[in-house]
Amino acid sequence: xxxxxxxxFYLFGLVAxxxxxxxxTRKSPVAAALWLVNVLFCIAALxxxxxxxxxxxIQVLVYAGAIMVVFLFVIMLLNLxxxxxxxxxxxxxxxxGAGGLAIVVLAAMMVRLPHPLxxxxxxxxxxxxxxxxxxxxxxxxxAVPLFTEYLLAFEVTSVLLLAAVVGAVVLGRKRxxxxxxxxxxxxxxxxxxxxxxx
Amino acid sequence: MSGGSVHQALSVAVSQAVPLPGSPAAVxxxxxxxxxxxLTLALGPDIVLFVxxxxxxxxxxxxxxxxxxxxxxxxxxxxxxxxxxxxxxxxDLAHVTAGPGVIAVDAFRWASxxxxxxxxxxxxxxxxxxxxxxxxxxxxxxxxxxxxxSGMMLLAAGRDLMIxxxxxxxxxxxxxxxxxxxxxxxxxxEGALKYxxxxxxxxxxxxxxxxxxxxxxxxxxxxxxxxxxxxxSLAGTPLVTVGVALILVGFAFKIAAVxxxxxxxxxxxGAPTPxxxxxxxxxxxxxxxxxxxxxLEAFGDVVYQWHDAMWFLAILTMLAGNVVALVQRNIKRMLxxxxxxxxxxxxxxxxxGTTLGASAFLFFLAAYTLATLGAFAVIVALGDAGETxxxxxxxxxxxxxxxxxxxxxTACMLSLLGFPIFGGIGFLAKWYMLQAALExxxxxxxKPQVELAVMxxxxxxxxxxxxxxxxxxxxxxxxxxxxxAAGNAAPRAGHLTQWVVGVSVALLLALGLAPAYxxxxxxxxxxxxxxxxxxxxxxxxxxxx
Numbered sequence: 001x002x003x004x005x006x007x008x009f010y011l012f013g014l015v016a017x018x019x020x021x022x023x024x025t026r027k028s029p030v031a032a033a034l035w036l037v038n039v040l041f042c043i044a045a046l047x048x049x050x051x052x053x054x055x056x057x058i059q060v061l062v063y064a065g066a067i068m069v070v071f072l073f074v075i076m077l078l079n080l081x082x083x084x085x086x087x088x089x090x091x092x093x094x095x096x097g098a099g100g101l102a103i104v105v106l107a108a109m110m111v112r113l114p115h116p117l118x119x120x121x122x123x124x125x126x127x128x129x130x131x132x133x134x135x136x137x138x139x140x141x142x143a144v145p146l147f148t149e150y151l152l153a154f155e156v157t158s159v160l161l162l163a164a165v166v167g168a169v170v171l172g173r174k175r176x177x178x179x180x181x182x183x184x185x186x187x188x189x190x191x192x193x194x195x196x197x198x
Numbered sequence: 199m200s201g202g203s204v205h206q207a208l209s210v211a212v213s214q215a216v217p218l219p220g221s222p223a224a225v226x227x228x229x230x231x232x233x234x235x236x237l238t239l240a241l242g243p244d245i246v247l248f249v250x251x252x253x254x255x256x257x258x259x260x261x262x263x264x265x266x267x268x269x270x271x272x273x274x275x276x277x278x279x280x281x282x283x284x285x286x287x288x289x290d291l292a293h294v295t296a297g298p299g300v301i302a303v304d305a306f307r308w309a310s311x312x313x314x315x316x317x318x319x320x321x322x323x324x325x326x327x328x329x330x331x332x333x334x335x336x337x338x339x340x341x342x343x344x345x346x347x348s349g350m351m352l353l354a355a356g357r358d359l360m361i362x363x364x365x366x367x368x369x370x371x372x373x374x375x376x377x378x379x380x381x382x383x384x385x386x387x388e389g390a391l392k393y394x395x396x397x398x399x400x401x402x403x404x405x406x407x408x409x410x411x412x413x414x415x416x417x418x419x420x421x422x423x424x425x426x427x428x429x430x431s432l433a434g435t436p437l438v439t440v441g442v443a444l445i446l447v448g449f450a451f452k453i454a455a456v457x458x459x460x461x462x463x464x465x466x467x468g469a470p471t472p473x474x475x476x477x478x479x480x481x482x483x484x485x486x487x488x489x490x491x492x493x494l495e496a497f498g499d500v501v502y503q504w505h506d507a508m509w510f511l512a513i514l515t516m517l518a519g520n521v522v523a524l525v526q527r528n529i530k531r532m533l534x535x536x537x538x539x540x541x542x543x544x545x546x547x548x549x550x551g552t553t554l555g556a557s558a559f560l561f562f563l564a565a566y567t568l569a570t571l572g573a574f575a576v577i578v579a580l581g582d583a584g585e586t587x588x589x590x591x592x593x594x595x596x597x598x599x600x601x602x603x604x605x606x607x608t609a610c611m612l613s614l615l616g617f618p619i620f621g622g623i624g625f626l627a628k629w630y631m632l633q634a635a636l637e638x639x640x641x642x643x644x645k646p647q648v649e650l651a652v653m654x655x656x657x658x659x660x661x662x663x664x665x666x667x668x669x670x671x672x673x674x675x676x677x678x679x680x681x682x683a684a685g686n687a688a689p690r691a692g693h694l695t696q697w698v699v700g701v702s703v704a705l706l707l708a709l710g711l712a713p714a715y716x717x718x719x720x721x722x723x724x725x726x727x728x729x730x731x732x733x734x735x736x737x738x739x740x741x742x743x
Contacts, residue, residue, distance in 0.1 A: 151237070152241075153361060156361065156364040156365070156368065157364060159248060159345075159368060160371065162252075162255075162345075163342070163345040163349075163368055163371055164371050166338060167342060167372065167375030168375075170336050170379075171381070
C-alpha cells in the first residue's frame with residue numbers, strides 16, 4: 001500500500017477515535033450529536049479506503065444524514081433544559097472502568113491482528129464479490145439481488161412504510177374540533193385535514 | 199447462488215420421484231416464482247387488495263372528515279374485502295400451484311386468507327357503526343384495517359422468513375395504530391403504546407432468531423432451510439437451537455401465549471371494541487398461520503428441540519388463560535383472557551404436527567374467529583357512547599330486554615366453551631383438536647399427546663366458570679336498577695352490526711349442524727410441502743366419518 005493510503009487511513013482513523021472520545025464526553029446533547037456526525041463521516045471515508053464506495057456513500061446519506069437529523073430534531077424538540085442537569089451523572093469510577101474496558105478490547109484486537117484466523121475464510125467469499133464489484137461497479141452487487149431475488153421483499157417494505165406513514169399522520173394530526181366527543185351532532189364536517197380539495 | 203442450484207436440483211429430483219401429493223389435474227397452471235410477472239400473478243388476490251387499499255387511502259384523505267365520508271369509505275372497504283374474497287376463492291378453485299420461491303401457492307394459504315378476510319369484513323362493518331357512535335371521524339380507520347389484512351395475507355403466503363417478517367410488521371404497524379385510534383380515550387392510548395413497545399421488543403427476538411437461522415443455513419427460504427437442516431444434520435447445533443427458540447419467542451408474543459401474554463389484556467381492553475375483535479380473531483389467526491408454516495416446513499427436523507418448549511407453552515397457555523379469566527369483571531378483559539386460552543388450544547394443533555393437526559388447526563381457527571367476531575359484535579351492539587358499561591354485571595337481564603342479542607351472545611359463549619349443538623362448531627373444533635392430540639406422531643412413530651388432551655378437557659371445564667357465568671347473568675338476573683347495558687336507552691344497533699351478529703352466529707350454528715363442508719375444506723387445505731418428502735404432512739386427508 002502506498003504512503004498516501006496509510007496517511008489517509010491514520011488521518012481518518014485518528015480523527016474518528018478522537019471525535020468519538022469528544023462525543024461521549026460532551027455535556028450538551030446537540031454538541032455530542034454533531035461530534036457523532038464527524039465520527040460517521042470518518043467511518044465513511046474508511047469504507048471508501050476499503051474499496052466500498054457504495055457503503056461509504058450510504059453511510060453518509062443514511063447515518064450522517066437521515067438518522068442524525070432525526071436525532072437532532074428529537075433533541076431540539078424535547079428541549080430537555082440545562083445540559084448540566086441532564087448530563088450523565090456517573091462518577092469517576094465509571095469513566096475509568098469504561099476507558100479501561102476500551103483499552104483492553106483494543107489491546108486484544110491488536111494482539112489478535114497479526115494472526116487473523118477467520119480472515120482467510122471470509123476472503124474466499126469476499127474475493128468473488130470483489131471481482132464482481134470490480135467488473136460491474138460497487139453498486140451492482142447490491143442492486144442486482146435487491147431487484148431480482150428480493151424484489152418482493154423490497155416492494156413489501158415500501159407498502160410497510162406507506163402504512164406507517166398513513167398511520168403516523170392519522171394519529172399525529174391536529175384533532176378536529178367537531179371531533180370533540182362521542183355522539184355529537186351528525187353531519188358536521190371537520191376542518192383538520194390537509195387536503196381540502198372538494 | 200450454489201445454494202439455490204442445490205435446492206433446485208433437489209426439488210426437481212424429489213418432484214420426479216414423488217408426485218405432488220394432493221395436487222389436482224396437471225392442467226392447473228404452475229407459476230415459476232423466479233419470473234416477476236408470474237410472481238405477480240401468484241400474488242393476485244394480495245395485489246387486488248393492495249391496489250384497492252391504495253385507492254381507498256387516497257379517497258379517505260381527499261375529503262374532509264365527516265360522518266358520511268367515514269361511512270362511505272367503510273362501505274367501499276367492505277366491498278373491496280368481498281372482491282378480494284372472490285379472487286381468493288377463484289384462485290382456490292383454479293387449483294393453481296407454484297414452484298419453489300418466496301411465496302407459497304397452496305390451499306392452506308387460500309383457506310387462511312378466507313378466515314382473515316371474513317374477520318376483517320366483520321371488523322370493518324362493526325367499525326362503521328362504532329366509529330359513528332364514538333365520534334371517530336377519520337376514515338383512515340378502515341384503510342388501516344385493509345393494510346393489516348394485506349399483511350396477514352402475506353403472512354399466509356410467505357415461504358421466506360423475510361416475507362413473513364415483513365408481513366408481521368405490516369400487520370402489526372397497522373394494528374398498533376388501530377389500537378390507539380380512539381384519541382380521546384386515555385386507555386386506548388395506553389394500550390396502543392404498550393402494544394407498540396412490546397411488539398417492537400418481540401420483533402427484535404424474531405429478527406434475531408431469523409438472523410441466526412440464516413447464519414446456520416445460509417438461506418431465509420423455508421423449504422431451503424428445511425432441506426439444509428435435514429441434509430447437513432444441523433438439528434441440535436447451537437445456532438439452530440437458539441435461532442428456533444428466539445423465533446418461537448417472537449411468535450409466542452404475537453399469539454399471546456403464556457408467559458408472553460402480558461400485553462394482551464390491557465391492549466384488548468383499551469382498543470376500540472371492533473379492533474379488539476380484530477386483534478383477537480384475525481391478528482392471532484394470521485400469526486398462527488405463519489407460525490404453522492414456519493414450524494412444519496422449516497423446522498420439521500428440529501422437532502425434538504422445540505417439542506418440549508411448545509408443549510409447555512400450550513399447557514401453560516390453556517391453564518393460565520382460563521384460570522385468570524375466571525376473576526375478570528370487565529367483559530373485554532374476560533374475552534382477552536379467553537382468547538389467550540384459545541391460543542393454547544390452537545398450539546396443541548401445532549404440537550401434534552400431523553396433517554390432522556394442521557386441519558384441526560384450520561377448523562379451530564375458523565370456529566374461533568366466528569365466535570369471537572360474534573361476541574365482540576354483541577358488545578358493540580350493546581355499547582353506549584363512550585362504552586361505560588362493560589362490566590359483566592351490566593349484562594344482567596339482557597334476555598328480557600334484548601332477547602336476540604342475549605341468544606347470540608349465548609351461542610358465541612357456548613361455542614368458545616365447546617358446547618354441542620347450541621355452541622355450533624365450537625364443540626367439533628375441540629373434538630378435532632382432541633383427536634389431533636391423540637393421534638400425534640413424529641417421524642412416523644405414534645406419540646399420542648394424552649396429557650395435552652386431558653388438559654384440553656380439564657381447562658374447558660374451568661372455562662365453563664366464566665362463559666356460563668355470563669350466560670346465567672344474562673338470563674337469570676333481573677335488570678339492574680340503574681339499567682346497565684341491558685336496560686339503557688341506547689339506540690338500536692346499526693344495521694351492519696346486526697348483520698355481523700346475525701351472519702356469524704348463523705354460520706356458527708349452521709356449520710355445527712352440517713360440519714362436512716368445513717371438515718372437507720380444512721382437510722383439503724392442510725399445507726402440503728411440495729419440494730421435500732416430509733414425515734409431518736403426509737398427503738392423506740382426514741378420514742371420513
